[in-house]
Amino acid sequence: MSRVPCGKCRFYVAYPFHETLGYCSTRSEFTTCSSTPCSEFKPLSLEDVEDALAKHGFVYCLTCRSSLTNLEEAFEHLSSGHIVNLQVLQGEGIHEEVYAGD
Numbered sequence: 693m694s695r696v697p698c699g700k701c702r703f704y705v706a707y708p709f710h711e712t713l714g715y716c717s718t719r720s721e722f723t724t725c726s727s728t729p730c731s732e733f734k735p736l737s738l739e740d741v742e743d744a745l746a747k748h749g750f751v752y753c754l755t756c757r758s759s760l761t762n763l764e765e766a767f768e769h770l771s772s773g774h775i776v777n778l779q780v781l782q783g784e785g786i787h788e789e790v791y792a793g794d
């Protein structure tokens with residue numbers, strides 16, 4: 693098994709107010725970014741990022757703790773090995789309409 697952390701999964705939802713805490717939109721439970729991925733793990737693809745940018749207007753780099761608003765920028769962060777999340781937990785609600793389970 694690779695050592696890719698949970699945070700690199702496309703289903704991982706970053707929680708900007710906490711360094712390692714995140715939310716798994718597939719299993720509907722909280723997780724941490726560095727934990728071992730579950731069997732639902734799917735690595736982020738550039739297509740996913742493009743899709744998320746089109747739908748939400750931004751993706752989130754957990755490493756830099758900043759929002760990325762274009763594909764070029766997102767690609768730079770990804771290619772530097774940063775953890776980029778498609779979704780961010782906002783307040784109480786979770787925007788999971790894009791990658792909601794089943």
Ligand SMILES: [Zn+2]
Nearest residue numbers: 753756769774
């Ligand atoms: Zn970054």
